[in-house]
Each structure stands twice: as structure tokens, then as C-alpha cells.
Amino acid sequence: MSLEFSAEATKKIEALCERYPTRQPVVLAALHLAQKEHGHLSDDALALVARTLDLPLAHVYGVATFYTMFRRAPAGTNILRVCTNISCMLRGAYDVLAAFEQKLGVKKGGTAGAFTIVEEECLAACANAPAIVCGTRYFLDVTPDQAGAILEELRREPRPEGEVV
Amino acid sequence: MPADRTTKLVTAHFGNNEARTLAGYERMGGYQRLRKALGMKAEDILAEVKASNLRGRGGAGFATGMKWSFVPKDAKTVHLVCNADESEPGTCKDRELIYWDPHLLIEGMVISAYCLRATHNYIYIRGEMMREVAVLQKAIDEAYQRGYLGANILGSGFECHLTVHRGAGAYICGEETALLNSLEGERGQPRLKPPFPAIKGLFGNPTIVNNVETLMNVPFIVDQGGAWFAELGVGRSGGTRTVCVSGHVNKPGVYELPMSITMRELIDDVAGGVWKGRQVKAVIPGGTSMPPLAADELDVLCEFDALMTDERIRPVEVLPGQLFDMGGGRNLRTMAGSGGVVVMDDHTDIPMAVWRIMKFYAHESCGQCTPCREGTGWMEKVARRVAFGQGKPGDVELLATIAHGIAGNTICALGEAAAWPMLGFLTKFRGEFAAKLAGAAA
Numbered sequence: 001m002s003l004e005f006s007a008e009a010t011k012k013i014e015a016l017c018e019r020y021p022t023r024q025p026v027v028l029a030a031l032h033l034a035q036k037e038h039g040h041l042s043d044d045a046l047a048l049v050a051r052t053l054d055l056p057l058a059h060v061y062g063v064a065t066f067y068t069m070f071r072r073a074p075a076g077t078n079i080l081r082v083c084t085n086i087s088c089m090l091r092g093a094y095d096v097l098a099a100f101e102q103k104l105g106v107k108k109g110g111t112a113g114a115f116t117i118v119e120e121e122c123l124a125a126c127a128n129a130p131a132i133v134c135g136t137r138y139f140l141d142v143t144p145d146q147a148g149a150i151l152e153e154l155r156r157e158p159r160p161e162g163e164v165v
Numbered sequence: 166m167p168a169d170r171t172t173k174l175v176t177a178h179f180g181n182n183e184a185r186t187l188a189g190y191e192r193m194g195g196y197q198r199l200r201k202a203l204g205m206k207a208e209d210i211l212a213e214v215k216a217s218n219l220r221g222r223g224g225a226g227f228a229t230g231m232k233w234s235f236v237p238k239d240a241k242t243v244h245l246v247c248n249a250d251e252s253e254p255g256t257c258k259d260r261e262l263i264y265w266d267p268h269l270l271i272e273g274m275v276i277s278a279y280c281l282r283a284t285h286n287y288i289y290i291r292g293e294m295m296r297e298v299a300v301l302q303k304a305i306d307e308a309y310q311r312g313y314l315g316a317n318i319l320g321s322g323f324e325c326h327l328t329v330h331r332g333a334g335a336y337i338c339g340e341e342t343a344l345l346n347s348l349e350g351e352r353g354q355p356r357l358k359p360p361f362p363a364i365k366g367l368f369g370n371p372t373i374v375n376n377v378e379t380l381m382n383v384p385f386i387v388d389q390g391g392a393w394f395a396e397l398g399v400g401r402s403g404g405t406r407t408v409c410v411s412g413h414v415n416k417p418g419v420y421e422l423p424m425s426i427t428m429r430e431l432i433d434d435v436a437g438g439v440w441k442g443r444q445v446k447a448v449i450p451g452g453t454s455m456p457p458l459a460a461d462e463l464d465v466l467c468e469f470d471a472l473m474t475d476e477r478i479r480p481v482e483v484l485p486g487q488l489f490d491m492g493g494g495r496n497l498r499t500m501a502g503s504g505g506v507v508v509m510d511d512h513t514d515i516p517m518a519v520w521r522i523m524k525f526y527a528h529e530s531c532g533q534c535t536p537c538r539e540g541t542g543w544m545e546k547v548a549r550r551v552a553f554g555q556g557k558p559g560d561v562e563l564l565a566t567i568a569h570g571i572a573g574n575t576i577c578a579l580g581e582a583a584a585w586p587m588l589g590f591l592t593k594f595r596g597e598f599a600a601k602l603a604g605a606a607a
């Protein structure tokens with residue numbers, strides 16, 4: 001199936017292309033936009049980006065598979081990025097991760113309804129460890145018993161990553 | 166005058182939500198230093214930056230003025246790139262600096278770009294920092310509207326453009342040449358150096374890559390002079406330092422401090438001491454890539470040269486009695502790195518902490534060099550079995566041998582970033598690894 005970008009995304013991409021000497025540097029932004037509009041980076045979404053920027057599909061595929069935020073499969077609306085790196089681990093991040101896994105009934109990497117749990121590397125919020133980011137919302141100094149309330153808040157007010165692209 | 170604990174430059178606006186808006190920032194004197202800079206000659210600004218002893222806050226502590234002076238004088242197109250990829254575990258200052266004071270970064274970048282004659286410039290920001298991307302983009306839009314960015318800045322004839330380039334999840338993109346590849350729309354794999362970016366960088370043009378905090382210091386240098394900035398610091402390190410204290414302390418936080426503070430004062434006075442009334446076991450002084458300090462090595466200054474050379478810090482060994490050679494017979498003690506100070510109390514399971522650190526590097530290796538790709542993977546596997554009580558006799562020596570085989574044999578410094586902490590923790594906490602192995606054998 002041939003996918004398209006919305007008019008708004010197309011405008012964004014063209015404006016960004018003005019800011020570099022060639023179109024290739026815009027591939028990351030275009031992939032972020034494709035993921036926002038089409039949910040994940042299917043083969044068709046990669047082809048859309050390649051076509052839009054006049055790039056070989058192989059190049060777009062190579063870029064899309066290098067960066068961890070790009071996903072080739074669907075995910076929940078809320079991507080819970082739970083840091084377990086050193087500063088967070090020292091303050092109980094693995095228990096926090098386990099609490100979310102238990103509440104949602106899936107393991108890290110899995111999706112349950114509107115939520116996907118990702119075990120994340122350091123989020124640059126180490127002074128407020130354990131830290132979680134979901135879109136533009138940070139959850140800081142998190143304890144395992146807050147898992148339910150955090151999920152509740154995100155059900156009321158989802159934080160899709162596509163909020164910012 | 167040397168800085169004291171009340172001296173605040175880059176963190177002066179922390180906690181003040183007004184500084185984030187252009188109007189608020191201007192009320193606090195914002196962009197006046199840009200006006201001053203535009204009335205100066207580029208070479209005079211460079212002279213002030215050199216005199217300031219400003220050193221890079223991104224990890225290596227390289228002298229900023231010297232780096233800038235590597236740009237060929239006759240270069241037609243030069244770029245300035247801000248490294249806002251902050252992903253070194255234990256480091257959380259750049260994210261906060263951008264969140265609280267985005268216009269200070271913009272002002273610092275326009276002044277620096279004017280000095281470097283750089284017209285098309287970029288901020289490479291980590292993909293996961295979604296809130297900060299939004300804050301920064303809004304600030305840039307405002308700055309364009311008011312003529313602090315654009316074709317003819319404040320009527321000076323200087324043209325300066327700033328574009329936010331968002332990453333998408335890859336620690337390695339913090340390494341400056343990987344960052345440039347990522348900016349060019351490639352996979353974020355490091356380039357062989359030389360050529361260094363200052364000679365041949367973004368789109369083949371001379372390019373200066375500087376950390377967020379480094380660039381935010383430039384307006385203060387233009388305002389009060391290089392000599393003033395140098396005097397704030399200690400020895401060859403000018404200005405203040407922003408450190409991120411995390412782990413087992415009562416008051417974790419991002420603190421701007423004088424270079425003259427010791428690690429012990431930082432932990433006990435500033436960060437409120439070790440939590441639960443416990444003692445320190447180990448401290449990572451500058452992000453996980455740096456070898457740790459043991460509890461009896463905390464009276465050293467949190468300053469670039471002191472952490473590298475103070476003889477009270479025991480040098481890192483490959484095996485007991487065999488010192489690690491940094492090249493040219495130099496010892497490795499530790500480094501100020503990215504300012505990420507991670508405190509571990511006396512209940513910490515060191516092999517477990519080391520395994521988590523190794524898991525990170527194994528995950529983040531870009532895979533180009535065999536010693537790094539394979540070595541970080543092996544270190545993670547062996548460290549894991551040791552940590553979880555399934556180690557085999559000889560595993561400690563095996564870890565040291567793998568680490569030693571990586572360091573110095575790779576394209577970029579991620580190899581060292583994984584090898585140094587491995588060797589450092591083994592040097593200072595060998596007994597804990599041995600105890601795990603003894604437990605496994607029993």
C-alpha cells in the first residue's frame with residue numbers, strides 16, 4: 001500500500017530541507033514524522049520517506065534500523081521509557097520496572113493496550129532517579145507503588161511521542 | 166576573584182520559569198552580551214575565550230579557545246554544532262540547562278558563531294528529550310522573530326541560522342564524529358580521526374562541536390572578560406563546573422560549584438551526605454566512562470587536572486602490579502568527564518553495578534570495530550555471570566584481559582569508555598569480585 005504524508009508533515013519536511021545543503025539530513029525528522037502519522041515504520045513508511053527525500057530505500061532502511069526510537073512494529077500510544085541505568089538502578093529502578101510489568105501484565109518490550117514498556121538507558125534525569133519519560137512528561141523519583149497512579153494519569157491524558165516532531 | 170559556592174553563571178536561572186521566555190530573559194539582561202559581542206572583532210572574542218581557560222564540559226575537558234583556533238583562517242564555510250545528546254549515564258545537566266535557560270544557549274551560540282564566522286549552525290539534541298526539544302524550538306522561533314537569529318542580526322550584517330536536529334536514540338551520537346554523521350542523515354557511526362572536525366567536519370566543512378554547558382559560558386566571558394573567568398577557576402580550568410550528583414546521597418541534584426571544591430565536600434556538604442546514615446564505598450566522578458574513586462580518595466578537587474593527576478588517586482591497573490598505560494607511559498587515574506557524579510554506599514553490590522554499566526556499553530557499541538563490538542559483548546556476559554553468582558575461576562582476569570584488548574584499539578573513545586571503568590573497578594574492588602567467585606564455587 002502506498003502511504004502519504006499529511007499536508008502539514010509535507011510542509012514541515014520541505015521547510016527543514018531548506019536548512020541543509022541536501023535533502024538527506026532530513027531523514028531522521030522524516031522518519032519521526034512517518035512514525036507519528038503511520039504508527040510505526042512499515043516497509044511502506046520507509047518507502048514513503050525514501051520517495052519524499054529522493055533517497056535509496058536501502059539508505060532509509062539502514063538509518064531506521066540504527067536508532068532505537070524508530071520501530072518497525074506497532075506500539076501503544078504511551079511509550080513508557082523506564083530507565084534502569086546506574087543511578088536509577090541504585091535507587092530501585094528494577095523494582096519500578098517490575099511494578100509496571102506486573103500492573104500491565106507484559107514484560108519490557110511488550111505492549112498492553114495503550115502502553116508499551118521500554119527498558120531505557122540513562123534519560124539524563126539521574127538526580128531524580130528512578131526516572132521515566134513518556135512523551136513530554138517526566139515521572140521523577142518514582143517508587144513502585146506509584147505505578148498504578150502513573151498509568152491512570154496516562155489513561156486520562158495520553159502522551160504520544162508524536163506530540164513533538 | 167575565585168568562585169565560591171554562591172557563584173552562579175549557567176544555573177542562575179534555575180527554578181525561574183520566566184527565563185524560558187524571550188521577554189523574561191531580556192528583562193534579566195538577556196542578549197545584551199550578544200550586542201556587545203557584535204561590536205567586537207572576532208579575533209578579540211577568540212582572544213578572550215583563550216584567556217578564559219574555558220574547557221569543554223562534554224567529557225574530554227579540551228581547551229575551547231584552542232579548539233576554535235584550529236579552524237583554518239581562510240575557510241569559506243564554517244559550522245558550529247552544539248552537542249546536546251547528553252546520554253552518558255549519571256549525567257543530567259545539559260537537559261536541565263536547556264529546560265531552564267534555552268535563550269542563554271542561543272545567545273552563547275550566536276556569539277560563538279560570530280567569532281567562528283559560522284552561518285549555518287545546528288543543535289543536535291537527544292531524541293528522548295521531547296520536552297526540551299519543544300522548549301528549545303519555541304525559544305529559537307522567538308529569537309528569529311526578534312532578530313537575534315536570521316539574515317542580519319541586530320543590523321550588524323552577521324547572518325546566523327540555528328536548526329534543531331533531533332536524534333532518535335543512540336548514545337554513540339554524542340561522540341562528535343558520529344554526531345556529524347547523524348546530522349548528515351547517516352547511521353550514527355564515528356569517523357576515523359584525523360581529519361578532525363575543526364578541519365573537515367559537517368558537509369566537509371570546518372566544524373566546531375561544543376557541549377551545551379561550554380557554549381552557555383561564552384556570554385559571561387564576553388561580558389566580564391577572559392581574565393575574570395580564568396580567575397573564577399583553578400589552575401588551567403576557568404569558570405565554575407556544573408555537576409550532577411546522583412545515587413545514594415540525601416540531596417541528589419544539579420549543582421554549579423567552584424572548581425576548588427573537593428569530592429568529599431561535594432558529597433557531604435552540597436549533596437547532604439550519604440543516605441540512610443551509611444558510608445561511601447565508591448564514587449564515579451564524571452559519568453560511567455570514568456574509573457571510580459574509592460572511599461579514601463575523596464579529598465581531591467573536582468577539577469579537570471586534579472582528577473587526572475592527583476597522586477592520592479590510585480592509578481588503574483590491568484592486573485595487580487601492572488599499571489595501565491594511557492600511552493607514553495602515562496598513568497590513568499580518572500577524569501572529570503561529563504560531570505556525572507554517582508555515589509555508591511557501602512551496601513552496594515559492586516559486581517552488579519559493573520554488570521549494569523557493561524550492559525549499557527554492549528548495547529551502545531555501534532559495531533564498526535571488532536574489539537569494541539565483541540569485547541563489550543563479552544564483558545557484559547562475563548560480568549553478568551560473575552554478578553549473578555555463576556562466575557568461573559579466571560573470570561576476573563578474563564574481564565581485565567578483554568578490557569585491555571579494547572582500549573586503544575578502536576575508532577572512537579567508546580572503547581575506552583567501556584574498558585576504563587571495568588579496569589578501574591577491578592583495580593579498586595578486586596576483593597568483591599573474588600568474593601562473588603568464591604561464592605559461586607562454594
Ligand SMILES: Cc1cc2nc3c(=O)[nH]c(=O)nc-3n(C[C@H](O)[C@H](O)[C@H](O)COP(=O)(O)O)c2cc1C
Pocket residue numbers: 220221222223224225226227229248249250251252253336337338339340341342374375376377379380577578579582
Ligand atoms: C562515546 C562518547 C559519547 C559522548 N557523548 C557526549 C555527549 O552526550 N555530550 C557531549 O557534549 N559530549 C559527548 N562526548 C564528547 C564529544 O565527542 C565532544 O568531545 C564534545 O561534545 C566536545 O565539546 P566540548 O569541547 O565543549 O566538551 C562523547 C564522547 C564519546 C566518545
Ligand code: SF4
Pocket residue numbers: 337354355529530531532533534535537538575576577578579580
Ligand atoms: S569504538 Fe565501538 S562505538 Fe566507537 S566506532 Fe568502534 S565499534 Fe563503534
Ligand code: FES
Pocket residue numbers: 083084085086087088089121122123124125126129130131254255256
Ligand atoms: S541513570 Fe536513570 S536517568 Fe540517568
